[in-house]
Amino acid sequence: MGSSQKGRKAMGRPSVKNQVETALKEINRIGYSKREAKQAGDSSNIHSIKYYRDVQGTAIRFAEFCREQYGIRSIYYLTEEHTKGFLQSLTGKGVSKGYLINVESHLKKLQNGMQKFSEKQGKPPVIFVGTRHIATDEREKPHDRSYSSLEIFEIGKHMSPNVHAAMQMSVHLGLRAKEVTNIRVEHIAENPNGRLQIHIVEGRGVTKGGRFRDIPVPKEYESMLRQLIQGKIPGQKILGMKEGTLRSGLKRACDKSGINSAGWHGFRHTYARQRLEELLGGRKKEGREMIERMLNNRSCGRKIDSGVRAHEKELLNMVKQVINVVHHELGHGNNRWGLVAVYMS
Incomplete structure (x- = not known):
């Protein structure tokens, strides 16, 4: 089928917005455990209503961009060139690297939903998100978002x-x-x-x-x-x-x-930092120093415990245990070092 034919709207074809919504329904697992799904080897679905809305918003904007710029009337004709063009348009608007990384993640979820829908229809999968254009390590460094x-x-x-x-x-x-x-x-x-x-x-x-x-x-x-x-x-x-x-x-x-807002989520950051200090107790100073060493190892691509000597193992294990207690109370999984950098460093 030629590109001009692809661009034509077939009789009765739903809008690109409706096509996106239909595809995302295939991966809607809101209210079901993400942890259990991961343990079962499936990370393709969406389990949070907020993330679902974020993905849906990005996906609709992407589909409408492709319709306006490329004449795409069916999202099942999307290609990596369309994704690249969308990312370039966002870059031109001055958005952050972190924002672009999130956009690619959202489009990957859309692709997951479309692939599941295509499989039901007995059609081949559509690939428009392959290798990331923006590496995740290019994301801006985390900063303290807690309120004093x-x-x-x-x-x-x-x-x-x-x-x-x-x-x-x-x-x-x-x-x-x-x-x-x-x-x-x-x-x-x-x-x-x-x-x-x-x-x-x-x-x-x-x-x-x-x-x-x-x-x-x-x-x-x-x-x-x-x-x-x-x-x-x-x-x-x-x-x-x-x-x-x-x-x-x-x-x-x-x-x-006159206080700069860190959003409602900033209160969770306050809780995490205060709870961490409470659990570290009298070992607050050395515990925080160990956390910084662990995060530095992670940012350099080393194992978390790299460079930790035998006599420091007890402190390391105590700090890891405390971190996981805070993770558990926040509703996070264990050993989420990326989240430690965001909430506790």
Whole structure:
């Protein structure tokens, strides 16, 4: 079929937007465990609603770009040249390397969905994302996105009581904005010693990817949390707010206080750093030095424990254990060193 024929819109053919949405439905596993899927050898699907929306947005913009620039009416005629042209157009707009890396990852997911759809139709797979054009090691270096205690105090002055309560929940429990809006009374458990614990066994519709979560409630936050759940039934949401309300409330508070916003996710970064220091205890200084050595090894392509002497192994193992505790409480998998660089360095 010639290129002019490819560009023609066939009778009844759905729009490129609808084609993208249909393809992505093939890899929609929102609410199912990403970890279990990986263990089963399948990393082609999407398990997070936020990531699904991000992928869908990028994929639709890509498809519409190809329709306008190349006359493509069916996404099943896409090639690597189209991907290259899209990336070049974004580069011309001055976007960051990290943004381009994410775009390529999103388009790879679209390709996964299209391949699964093609397989159902008995058609050959379409390849338009092969070797990466932007290497992942070109991504900008991670930087500290946490809020200081003073910044949290100043921001809190300009928040409504409900948004302030949501912020405190993220700061003290490390929950994402969406998780704060979804967590229910039944997810708060009381241990035999009387201390509260966040215990989410079935996280579908609550946590990212439906992941299990177990988070000890800090002593200083217990009374506030008890007040929030008082008089509510187990299946009731603790806050019952919309995610957009939290984000707009934070933006207004940052504008009024003059604090640079690190987004709602910045509260998770605050939690991670504070929790890391708490768990390191009296070995905070040497523990942080070990983390920097480990991350430096990783950035240089060496093993994490490269250069660690025999008498330092105990410290290394303790630090790794502490890091994985924080990972677990954040809803991350073990030994995610890229995330250590983002959240704990």
